Amino acid sequence: MADIIVTGGAGFIGSNLVDKLLDEGYSVAVMDDLSTGNKANLPESIRLHRVDIRSAVVRRVFSIEKPKYLFHLAAQLNVRKSVADPVFDCDVNVMGIINLLEAAREYDVEKVIFTSTGGAIYGEQEYFPADEKHPTNPESPYGITKLTSEKYLQFYYRTHGLKYNIFRLANIYGPRQSTVGEAGVVAAFYDRLIAGDDAIINGEGNQTRDFVYVGDVVDALIKGLKYPDCDIFNIGTATETTVVELFRIMRDISGSDQEEKFGPGKPGEQIRSVITYDKAKEKLGWEPRVDIKTGLEKTYEYFKRKHEIAASV
Ligand SMILES: NC(=O)c1ccc[n+]([C@@H]2O[C@H](COP(=O)([O-])OP(=O)(O)OC[C@H]3O[C@@H](n4cnc5c(N)ncnc54)[C@H](O)[C@@H]3O)[C@@H](O)[C@H]2O)c1
Known part of the structure; x- marks a missing residue:
């Protein structure tokens, strides 16, 4: 059993998140197919389920771990690949999240925390920096599948009461x-x-x-655990x-x-991409450090x- 499952936990942001969750005393299991992630990013002690998020095995992982929270980071995130192979992009990003949400609802997960994009989802911006109310005009299949994923999260909340927080991340950099x-x-x-x-x-x-350090991003994602409502937050620096x-x-x-x-x-x-963090500051007490x-x-x-x-x- 684990408090939390992190999909994509062997990847760049996911593994930094896992380290911080462990530091904070949570028990964590990772679900990752290691397509772009690396086992070496994880501590030896972590339970790694090498599973594709689209597979039927996902339910078995939930039945073993019975998590209270799901951090969903696994994705096809290569914008150019999404243009070249939109079927694959949709399969991983859309079918993947639906498969996870079905398991989450069956096994009574309390909340899903999702990493969306604050770049591709807004498309070429109409004003700078973009806040969460900026029109969403994705110009790539990747942006479209992230927006679609957000809609599914909202559907599962409305229909099944499964809570969510969506974090629209700017351009994240850092170790790994x-x-x-x-x-x-x-x-x-x-x-x-x-x-x-x-x-x-x-x-x-x-x-x-808008470049944001990964350690700051991880802090924002973890603040989602204690935030009582369902909401969408930009995570950027406004610079x-x-x-x-x-x-x-x-x-x-x-x-x-x-x-x-x-x-x-x-x-x-x-050409230009930059997003506000005013809402995250006001509601989560988060700002880039x-x-x-x-x-x-x-x-x-x-x-x-x-x-x-x-x-x-
Ligand atoms: N890096 C950024 O600048 C950035 C910006 C905005 C949003 N995001 C989002 O953050 C999340 C994490 O991105 P990252 O930069 O850490 O990328 P990453 O490639 O390092 O991590 C993605 C992880 O997901 C795993 N994965 C991919 N497909 C899978 C599948 N079908 N089943 C199971 N696991 C699978 C990979 O093996 C990898 O470990 C993604 O959802 C991405 O869209 C990242």
């Missing part, structure tokens, strides 16, 4: 991130800067993102950073003297160690 997520650029730049390879900036590098600015900060931290190098722009890439320079320094330490370990084997 891979190049795939919405802030994958941080991992890509560090991998290249540390290896001494060219870090290529897409287009002119004027595109902006825009251009990709060129990001590159310069990272270059300084890594001690590289690499020139800025520009490649072709990515078609369909959002780690500024981008400090967060990128902590992240650098992780990537440097990763490269040292890889070089020593």
Whole structure:
């Protein structure tokens, strides 16, 4: 039995969340198919159910763990892949959450905490920073399946009383991130800067993102456990950073003297993305604590160690 199941717990945000939940004394089990996650991200002691969220085995996991809370982070989160293979994206993200919600309702889960997106769900923004009332105009299948997932959570609450909190995350960076997520650029730049390879900036590098440190995100998700209502929260910093600015900060931290190098722009890439956190501050008492320079320094330490370990084997 476990207080909490974390789907996607072997991934970047999920494994940071698992560490913090364990620190806070919760018993935790992880459900992950390890498609992009890694067992090495988890402590030895954790119960890992290597299960696809779409599979019939999900119910058996719930019958064993009988969790009070479900953190649902497992997803197909590659925007480009969602465009190339929308059937797969929909299968994992939509069929996956429905399968989990059916199990959650059958096994009397009290609340589901879901990681949505504060980037792809709003599409090209009409005003800056976007609050939770900003129109949702997703421009990719990934954004559409995240929005659809939110609608299913609301349906399960209305119809079955299964509570939820939705966290629309901006661009998350930090230790254990891979190049795939919405802030994958941080991992890509560090991998290249540390290896001494060219870090290529897409287009002119004027595109902006709202970068949030993973430790801050984990704090927000955990605040959802004690929040009594069902609600949607943006988790961002309300601060825009251009990709060129990001590159310069990272270059300084890594001690590289690499020139800025520009490649072709990515078609369909959002130009500006930045979201408020006023609602999370007012209702959850959450605000971002780690500024981008400090967060990128902590992240650098992780990537440097990763490269040292890889070089020593
Ligand atoms: N990283 C970001 O910047 C960002 C921004 C907004 C939202 N999010 C959301 O946060 C969540 C976690 O993202 P992350 O960046 O940690 O990504 P990640 O790839 O590191 O983690 C996803 C995890 O889900 C697992 N998984 C994928 N498909 C699965 C399936 N069918 N069954 C079981 N497990 C499966 C993977 O193995 C992986 O461990 C996702 O829902 C993502 O959409 C991330």
